[in-house]
Amino acid sequence: MGGGLQYLQADATNLEQIADSSLESISALCSIEHFGLGRYGDPIDPMGWEKALLSFERVLKIGGKMYISVPVGQRDKVCFNAHRVYRPQTIIDTLKHCQILEMSYIVGLDTRLCMEYKDGKLHIDEDGLGSIPDMKNWGVTGLFEFEKVGDKKVDSTTAAMDSRFWA
Numbered sequence: 001m002g003g004g005l006q007y008l009q010a011d012a013t014n015l016e017q018i019a020d021s022s023l024e025s026i027s028a029l030c031s032i033e034h035f036g037l038g039r040y041g042d043p044i045d046p047m048g049w050e051k052a053l054l055s056f057e058r059v060l061k062i063g064g065k066m067y068i069s070v071p072v073g074q075r076d077k078v079c080f081n082a083h084r085v086y087r088p089q090t091i092i093d094t095l096k097h098c099q100i101l102e103m104s105y106i107v108g109l110d111t112r113l114c115m116e117y118k119d120g121k122l123h124i125d126e127d128g129l130g131s132i133p134d135m136k137n138w139g140v141t142g143l144f145e146f147e148k149v150g151d152k153k154v155d156s157t158t159a160a161m162d163s164r165f166w167a
Contacts, residue, residue: 013051018059026056027067030141033083049084053094057148066098066146071139072105072132085139088114088129098146105132106141 010017036048056066073085092100103115114128133140
């Protein structure tokens with residue numbers, strides 16, 4: 001294939017025409033939060049966002065990278081029928097076979113790094129996570145980088161995070 005890019009238009013909630021473990025990289029920027037809300041002619045499906053994430057995970061090769069951006073806040077919510085806002089933990093916990101490599105968020109022109117996987121360990125900035133603004137009808141843009149690790153144990157952030165952030 002010569003290292004070139006290929007584009008395919010497909011239903012992100014199933015990706016049935018893409019083979020398992022076949023993609024080196026997948027990105028979903030400012031899209032997942034809209035799946036299943038019907039705003040753009042798609043069928044109403046409260047779990048559309050989760051089906052899409054699991055489809056992305058299924059088609060990603062072991063060692064492959066996934067890049068995601070979604071609105072993040074202190075709690076999960078739906079701003080019907082516009083979009084969803086996610087706690088970072090919701091996105092991370094959905095992907096059981098992917099290691100979070102980095103999570104940050106953007107407010108205005110500033111970026112705040114909250115999590116980084118380096119030297120075989122997940123480093124968490126709890127002050128950064130706790131300072132994610134909880135905006136009324138929108139979240140700030142959360143940026144996530146994952147690597148598919150297959151059946152290996154994923155370094156989970158659940159135990160490492162203070163529950164006060166994820167009430």
